[in-house]
Amino acid sequence: xxxxxxxxxxxxxxxxxxxxxxxxxxxxxxxxxxxxxxxxxxxxxxxxxxxxxxxxxxxxxxxxxxxxxxxxxxxxxxxxxxxxxxxxxxx
Amino acid sequence: xxxxxxxxxxxxxxxxxxxxxxxxxxxxxxxxxxxxxxxxxxxxxxxxxxxxxxxxxxxxxxxxxxxxxxxxxxxxxxxxxxxxxxxxxxxxxxxxxxxxxxxxxxxxxxxxxxxxxxxxxxxxxxxxxxxxxxxxxxxxxxxxxxxxxxxxxxxxxxxxxxxxxxxxxxxxxxxxxxxxxxxxxxxxxxxxxxxxxxxxxxxxxxxxxxxxxxxxxxxxxxxxxxxxxxxxxxxxxxxxxxxxxxxxxxxxxxxxxxxxxxxxxxxxxxxxxxxxxxxxxxxxxxxxxxxxxxxxxxxxxxxxxxxxxxxxxxxxxxxxxxxxx
Ligand SMILES: Cc1ncc(C[n+]2csc(CCOP(=O)(O)OP(=O)(O)O)c2C)c(N)n1
Ligand code: SF4
Ligand code: SF4
Ligand code: SF4
Ligand SMILES: [Mg+2]
Numbered sequence: 001x002x003x004x005x006x007x008x009x010x011x012x013x014x015x016x017x018x019x020x021x022x023x024x025x026x027x028x029x030x031x032x033x034x035x036x037x038x039x040x041x042x043x044x045x046x047x048x049x050x051x052x053x054x055x056x057x058x059x060x061x062x063x064x065x066x067x068x069x070x071x072x073x074x075x076x077x078x079x080x081x082x083x084x085x086x087x088x089x090x091x
Numbered sequence: 092x093x094x095x096x097x098x099x100x101x102x103x104x105x106x107x108x109x110x111x112x113x114x115x116x117x118x119x120x121x122x123x124x125x126x127x128x129x130x131x132x133x134x135x136x137x138x139x140x141x142x143x144x145x146x147x148x149x150x151x152x153x154x155x156x157x158x159x160x161x162x163x164x165x166x167x168x169x170x171x172x173x174x175x176x177x178x179x180x181x182x183x184x185x186x187x188x189x190x191x192x193x194x195x196x197x198x199x200x201x202x203x204x205x206x207x208x209x210x211x212x213x214x215x216x217x218x219x220x221x222x223x224x225x226x227x228x229x230x231x232x233x234x235x236x237x238x239x240x241x242x243x244x245x246x247x248x249x250x251x252x253x254x255x256x257x258x259x260x261x262x263x264x265x266x267x268x269x270x271x272x273x274x275x276x277x278x279x280x281x282x283x284x285x286x287x288x289x290x291x292x293x294x295x296x297x298x299x300x301x302x303x304x305x306x307x308x309x310x311x312x313x314x315x316x317x318x319x320x321x322x323x324x325x326x327x328x329x330x331x332x333x334x335x336x337x338x339x340x341x342x343x344x345x346x347x348x349x350x351x352x353x354x355x356x357x358x359x360x361x362x363x364x365x366x367x368x369x370x371x372x373x374x375x376x377x378x379x380x381x382x383x384x385x386x387x388x389x390x391x392x393x394x395x396x397x398x399x400x401x402x403x404x405x406x407x408x409x410x411x412x413x414x415x416x
Pocket of ligand 5: 203204205230231232233234235236237
């Protein structure tokens with residue numbers, strides 16, 4: 001991501017980082033992503049707590065991954081007690 | 092005491108550490124930070140000592156912190172936290188200033204093992220002694236990871252690091268892990284707890300108790316680092332769980348009441364205390380980490396593995412005695 005950044009003279013006092021990291025997409029890291037088997041999933045929510053990226057939400061009542069941020073670490077699949085997550089190739 | 096935390100409620104709480112940070116895939120530090128922040132009561136200010144968490148969450152011009160956050164140098168997270176608390180109290184007293192309206196304020200300092208066991212120890216000791224009302228979270232990945240895996244006072248015996256290389260003469264680090272919790276408890280710190288990201292509910296409950304505590308609270312988190320400990324990124328939680336199941340890193344709380352430390356084992360470790368046959372050999376923890384590979388290959392170093400087991404056993408027995416078990 002290349003972009004023009006203000007120099008230190010233009011920055012306000014005290015506030016150096018001025019953009020949310022949400023604008024920085026890490027979803028192109030790694031080669032795999034989780035795929036959920038919602039039949040097997042017990043909605044235990046552990047995958048939400050274990051994901052280092054906070055990329056798994058339950059807003060829809062079941063786990064959903066935000067592929068803009070998932071780095072493909074595979075923790076969720078390794079930890080799911082129901083065996084409901086499988087890692088598949090991104091893209 | 093506020094309402095007890097449940098996974099069901101906590102899952103609905105928005106993350107205060109945003110996605111888009113640049114910690115390694117599979118890093119435990121953001122898991123721990125997310126869980127701690129989920130336990131906050133309301134108004135919260137964080138400060139981070141230089142280390143992986145700080146650097147990777149604040150790469151210019153981005154920040155992953157959705158709360159007021161203050162940069163700290165490597166050595167003085169506890170001093171910065173002290174200053175935040177002093178400023179808040181002054182504003183309350185004078186009835187003006189941006190913090191004056193907060194009846195409670197959760198102040199949290201995150202620091203690595205380098206920033207705690209070593210260079211930040213005097214700042215921490217001073218803040219504990221002065222009794223500031225803040226929560227200190229030690230993210231213990233057992234080496235200076237952000238600068239390339241150098242050994243620290245928190246690195247365990249025999250672990251390979253770039254400054255404690257493993258060869259035919261030296262078996263990795265030659266010193267034992269510094270007993271940081273005992274050092275903090277000796278300051279009569281009101282609340283001390285050990286946590287592992289493998290047990291999210293336990294971690295959030297302890298963070299909530301730390302925030303509720305008046306005066307300093309210290310949370311020591313084991314933070315497996317796939318990069319520096321040499322294991323695949325999907326094994327982070329497995330490693331964090333084995334640390335507890337082998338009693339290499341037991342989970343407990345310690346409150347100081349009337350000047351006496353009162354120890355209480357947490358459920359995963361209490362279960363082992365009650366059924367000792369459940370305690371796994373430390374070898375299971377060591378074997379899955381490349382930083383201990385030289386203990387098993389090219390040949391098995393039985394003497395060293397036994398020495399580590401004896402260290403684990405002795406410290407576990409001492410903990411059981413302290414917890415009156
Ligand atoms: C006074 C000073 N010395 C050295 C450094 C360089 N430095 C930055 S982070 C770091 C290591 C941090 O290790 P640790 O506290 O264990 O955190 P981790 O990165 O492992 O999470 C070092 C040596 C610094 N920032 N300031
Ligand atoms: S860990 Fe597995 S069972 Fe639990 S909510 Fe996630 S997908 Fe469902
Ligand atoms: S693979 Fe890793 S980053 Fe992606 S959703 Fe699972 S735990 Fe999160
Ligand atoms: S080096 Fe280790 S602690 Fe640092 S970001 Fe990578 S996995 Fe996390
Ligand atoms: Mg470290």
